[in-house]
Amino acid sequence: MTAEEEVLSEADAARLHEARKKIIEQLGKVIVGQENVIDEILICLFSRGHVMLEGVPGLAKTLMISTLAKTLDLSFSRIQFTPDLMPADVTGTEIMEEDRSTGHRDFRFMQGPLFANIVLADEINRTPPKTQSSLLEAMQERQVTVGRNRHELDDPFFVLATQNPIEQEGTYPLPEAQQDRFMFKIFVEYPSFDEEFEVARRTTGSQTAVVEPVLTGEEIKRLQQLVRQVPISDHVVRYALSLVRQTRVGIEGVPDFVDDLVGWGAGPRAVQFLILGGKARALLEGRFHVSVDDIAALAAPVLRHRMVVNFAAESDGITSDDVIQRIVDATPTTEDELSRDARFQKIFAS
Numbered sequence: 001m002t003a004e005e006e007v008l009s010e011a012d013a014a015r016l017h018e019a020r021k022k023i024i025e026q027l028g029k030v031i032v033g034q035e036n037v038i039d040e041i042l043i044c045l046f047s048r049g050h051v052m053l054e055g056v057p058g059l060a061k062t063l064m065i066s067t068l069a070k071t072l073d074l075s076f077s078r079i080q081f082t083p084d085l086m087p088a089d090v091t092g093t094e095i096m097e098e099d100r101s102t103g104h105r106d107f108r109f110m111q112g113p114l115f116a117n118i119v120l121a122d123e124i125n126r127t128p129p130k131t132q133s134s135l136l137e138a139m140q141e142r143q144v145t146v147g148r149n150r151h152e153l154d155d156p157f158f159v160l161a162t163q164n165p166i167e168q169e170g171t172y173p174l175p176e177a178q179q180d181r182f183m184f185k186i187f188v189e190y191p192s193f194d195e196e197f198e199v200a201r202r203t204t205g206s207q208t209a210v211v212e213p214v215l216t217g218e219e220i221k222r223l224q225q226l227v228r229q230v231p232i233s234d235h236v237v238r239y240a241l242s243l244v245r246q247t248r249v250g251i252e253g254v255p256d257f258v259d260d261l262v263g264w265g266a267g268p269r270a271v272q273f274l275i276l277g278g279k280a281r282a283l284l285e286g287r288f289h290v291s292v293d294d295i296a297a298l299a300a301p302v303l304r305h306r307m308v309v310n311f312a313a314e315s316d317g318i319t320s321d322d323v324i325q326r327i328v329d330a331t332p333t334t335e336d337e338l339s340r341d342a343r344f345q346k347i348f349a350s
Helices: 010-027 035-046 061-071 087-091 129-141 193-203 217-227 234-245 256-261 268-284 292-303 311-315 320-329 335-340 342-349
Strands: 051-054 076-080 092-098 105-111 118-122 143-146 149-152 158-163 184-187 262-264
Touching: 010 035, 010 061, 010 217, 010 268, 035 051, 035 061, 035 158, 035 184, 035 217, 035 268, 035 292, 051 061, 061 076, 061 118, 061 158, 087 092, 087 129, 087 143, 092 143, 105 149, 129 143, 129 158, 184 292, 217 268, 234 268, 234 292, 234 335, 234 342, 256 262, 256 311, 256 320, 268 292, 292 320, 335 342
Parallel strands: 051 158, 051 184, 076 118, 118 158
Antiparallel strands: 092 105, 143 149
16 A cells, blocks of 8 residues: 555544644744744645745744754755855866776766755845746646756755845835745734743853754655645635635625735635645644634635735735725634625635
């Protein structure tokens, strides 16, 4: 029986649930708070997705990612994106190598920092689109093409990018096509008073935390396969579809506030990530089925970078998160309400 043919069991769900607890325990030795951020990163990891973290400097985004790599016993690579970074600095390049015994010269591919299990793309918006695009093929197809040769990346492969929302001088906003490759866009918020007190106490002392690995690469791959086996009802799939389709301007049945506030909405990849994320969230919490609550909880991180509010919304201080919350609030959660609502009949028929 292959891994794809395995039947999801209670032991499998318990394994993923226990792994989550152990990872959070190990991260807690270094990272204070940020439980929601860690949970959403783990959902992406076990869904085979990628993550963009956005937050002001000093919120331990880089430390969180490097510590996560240690808890997962995976190879880790950090790329500091700068305006002068070139695509070959990320993917690697072919170099001319001479055999000293024969004098024969030939090209040999030298791998770049992209060839790691966990890749931190630090301040990704500080490099031009040409260099940003070097990640596209790797994120989507798990391979890199250099010259005429394709080079496969190791599995699991996980890209975590960070960007600073404050300083925009000398930055290059990511194109929508590249943002769409990220499963989640996660906001890293300021810590609470008690959390910041603990950060200050820990980081100004002499003790150094030792982080122990929890999962191997092979274990992670198996758990990623199990996530896809979590059952999901047609009603929950329709609920996910209803959230995504309501972000699209001009579709019959879409709320008036969407037409008034949104420039354009999310594509089909948003539905896929909502469903996969819901499956991973259910397993991480020890459940065997996906609920509408799982989908609603992930609506913001999945949709916030896939829909763009228009000038009218921006001038009123309305963000994509505000629109997403209004869509969630306006969407029935029960199957009967969703199927009987005339507005959603129009949305599903369009």
